[in-house]
Amino acid sequence: MAEERYGIDLLVVGAGVVGAAVAHYAARAGLRVTVVEQAGVASGSTGAGEGNLLVSDKTPGPELDLALLSMRLWTELAQTVPGFEYEAKGGLVVTGDDTGLAALRRLAGAQRAAGVTVTEVADPTDCEPHIRTGLAGGVLYPQDAQLMPALAAARLLDHPFIRLHTGVTVTGPITSRRGRVVGVTTTEGHYSCGNVAICAGAASGRLAAAFGTRLPITPRRGVVLVTAPVPPMIRHKVYTADYVGDVAGDTAALASSPVVEGTPSGPVLIGATRESVGWDRAIPVTALRTLASGAVALFPALAAVPVIRAYAGFRPFSPDHLPVIGPDPELVGLWHATGHEGAGVGLAAATGSLLAQAVTGRTPSLDLTPFRPHRFQEAT
């Protein structure tokens, strides 16, 4: 392995879907990339994700722009590196009452103006035969899609210019006298490289600290329920949008139900919760109950379907709900891509493409200013 520790253009820390996408686009740009991962591929948040590619839940702004770019890139990746169960199934957002419907329409209108394809659905049972009756209406988002996150990470890493080293934990930077990153120290020895990209998900804050940078990324737990396989009965990604707060204004706060969807292999996925509880993996019954009741309220026929599994993962939570993509404020040659919270799988493709453009000195095809890692330092 020794010869693989030198001549690295970009060393990516983390073999989750974001690290894999960064590595993939950097390798496509001609860089020699090594990905180091403390456990295995997709062993962190990616392995606990649902694989939601959503534009429907985003209000117009930088995150929606990033999502729209990512949707295009994922569609392309599904052609160039297939094999990750990509399914452009579309999302259906429903609402139970007229106030909710009015708010949903307002949001959909703003999203349409920002480039999202939206179709209003008067009777949700027309597109989802098993959904409960009596809903006020819904909006269909054909761009919402689904993929299998762990397979996506593995497929993105399968490139001749990418080497993957599992079981390697990065402990800190090696810097030149001029203060540039020239390598990293790890539990398995030193690596020499031109650039380092930290793509360590919820652990990115901790890792950035080892590089001397304060990045306020904290773990936010999400729980997902999985049922036994059932015959196909749910066609889209379906969730309820309940609008609370100032429904008259443009800034309605959204309290949505869990996303319910079928998978190609049969199980129904229901997720996810959002709880800031540190790194606690123990799943409380209340979290499971919330998911189950949300799903049964939408699809009454699910009441009889057995749940066989629940799992928890830790999303990288960013205080201003925007991901962190770009160069480190201090250390030249250090880059960050994290803080996507629950949207990391969806936003990974765009994140990887934009960061690779930045690392190779090109102008990113989308302005990275809103995502700059500096912003937390500027605020204090």
Add this chain to the structure above:
Amino acid sequence: MYDLVVIGAGPAGMAAAEVVADHGGTVAVVDAGDQPGGQFHRHRPGEVHGRRLEALYAVAARVDMRYGHRVWTVERAGDRFAVRCVVGQREPASAVVSGRAVLLATGAHDRVVPFPGADLPGVMTAGGAQALLKGGGVVPSGRIVVAGTGVFLLPVAAGLAAAGGRVRGVYEANRPGRRLSSMAGEWGRIAEAGGYASRLVRHRVGFHRGQAVVAAHGRDRLTAVTVARLTANWRVVPGSRRRIECDVLAVGYGFTPQLELAEALGCRLEPGASGDPVVAVSATQRTSVPGVYAAGEVTGVGGASSAELEGRLAGHAVMGVRPPGRLLTGRAQARRFAYRLETAFPVRDGWRSWLTDDTVVCRCESVTWSGVRGAASAGAVDARTVKLLSRAGMGYCQGRVCGYAVNRLVGGDPMSVPVRRPIAQPLPLGLLAEEGEP
């Protein structure tokens, strides 16, 4: 609210229940089955013969037996525990049994080692064969081969032969001869071991050391097996393969403790004698979580006598009563013996060389050895990451059957064998939606 809720009505659980009842405590015993005794004392319905079964039923009459209760989680709520169960098959309902302490006596299931043809009808686990025999008096028809490793193979073979089964031979992968003779004194103390060897001799069943069934054959069902001599690391000795015609293969490579409830409660796990995880307990069966006790196979596979001693100790600890000294010394001896048995019958990694590309490793999701290898080359390092990339262990059994093998196939740390199953038993979504506060 009970002083103790026992999960598992086997030897450990019933012994603990008896001690707590003796000291005036209230006990509920929760079990998925419909009789006391667990796997070890499994018996035909209505068959209550012998002192042991009568004693079990006497205890059962003094405590609250909750049969047909499948525990899906145990929740800690302040100073008490809510044991959440699913009851009934056709129209399942939920039930919560609360106690100020819980005893995890959930036992173990067969540790499965895959080999070509293991998914053919006619191949069963040794534990499964034993359960059929004890619970229903069922003796598989046709010629039977018993294979694997561990002392458990002896009662299985002897039981089948005594009940009229045509046992063609027992193939023990290890060569335990010398190490076992050094334990001769201890053997004598274990009543359950007595008589098996002589019964095998009486029924002319050959006992073959250092040999294993490395493949099973048949089109629609089992018709023959390949037996081979093994090296010390369980690779096949070249030229030693031979075919034996048979209709049934009972195969067992020891046992894996059922750890999901302990894991969900946050009990500390530690490597057992084999290196695989077990629940860490004190000398009085306390786990690292106050109020949670563990006894029997979940703390290390040791057999029924050991489990019973541990259950008694746990019962005393729950009631705050000093246990008789003979219990403590008995348990210490039983643990030493169990440790030596477990190390005398290890599973060596050479079994991995028996597999062919199309050998099914995970039956639920039909994942083969080449599928597992593909996941490993894509960056999977343990059972969990193999599951994510190949679906092995993602199906109905949630890796209980294949988890051990998958983990070993990719060289995962023995402690990383999958035990985290927050939903320990399937339950309908509708029931989960209506679960009340503890």
